[in-house]
Amino acid sequence: MKLLEDRIKKDGVIKEGNVVKVDSFLNHQMDVELFLEMAKEFKSKFASHNINKILTIESSGIGIAAIAGLEFGVPVVFAKKSKSINIDGDMYTAEVESFTHKCKNQVIVSKKFLSSEDRVLIIDDFLANGCALQGLISIVNESGGTVEGIGIAVEKGFQSGGRTIRNLGFHLESLAIIDAMDAATQSIEFRQQE
Ligand code: G4P
Numbered sequence: 628m629k630l631l632e633d634r635i636k637k638d639g640v641i642k643e644g645n646v647v648k649v650d651s652f653l654n655h656q657m658d659v660e661l662f663l664e665m666a667k668e669f670k671s672k673f674a675s676h677n678i679n680k681i682l683t684i685e686s687s688g689i690g691i692a693a694i695a696g697l698e699f700g701v702p703v704v705f706a707k708k709s710k711s712i713n714i715d716g717d718m719y720t721a722e723v724e725s726f727t728h729k730c731k732n733q734v735i736v737s738k739k740f741l742s743s744e745d746r747v748l749i750i751d752d753f754l755a756n757g758c759a760l761q762g763l764i765s766i767v768n769e770s771g772g773t774v775e776g777i778g779i780a781v782e783k784g785f786q787s788g789g790r791t792i793r794n795l796g797f798h799l800e801s802l803a804i805i806d807a808m809d810a811a812t813q814s815i816e817f818r819q820q821e
Pocket residue numbers: 645646647648649654684685686687688724725726727728752753754755756757758759760783788
């Protein structure tokens with residue numbers, strides 16, 4: 628999506644360690660007009676799916692997912708990260724490892740808000756190694772619902788997550804895929820899509 632790629636080029640800051648900061652418009656301050664355009668793009672990319680729920684994970688996925696929920700006209704649920712070991716039977720749970728933060732989190736969703744009736748679009752801001760996504764997929768599987776699609780704002784195409792998820796057969800759409808970036812020159816290369 629050219630609008631998002633241009634914005635990343637303009638306002639993204641590339642850090643050492645293959646991290647791109649997008650906190651002036653995506654995951655700290657939020658440009659909701661951009662989110663609305665992203666939501667419309669998701670709507671058209673997943674038009675062939677009969678989606679009745681959106682699932683994301685706290686915290687940075689929530690804003691993007693909420694605006695997408697408006698566009699799709701469906702409820703939005705976010706998985707919560709929880710440190711506690713004692714989680715009762717009212718929750719679906721998955722373990723998610725974060726490479727960036729070097730820690731493990733339990734991710735939980737109440738059984739009240741996800742069931743076998745649900746045809747889910749998973750949304751998140753970043754796809755790197757795909758650990759967060761694998762956790763969300765496993766939660767949908769546990770509920771008996773179906774993952775209709777996965778919509779990502781920024782995929783880091785040089786990390787393994789996207790390839791793994793596509794190889795599993797999921798309909799994954801990333802609005803911008805970064806194939807390479809360099810902190811020294813602040814240069815960034817996007818994958819050509821369609
Ligand atoms: P993975 O889920 O794809 O395996 O990603 P990884 O563990 O590597 O990333 C951990 C966190 O860092 C995730 O957010 C992810 O969205 C974010 N992230 C990964 N690469 C980048 C990047 O290049 N730039 C930015 N800005 N973020 C990146 P999180 O810690 O789960 O949570 P939150 O920030 O949404 O609260």
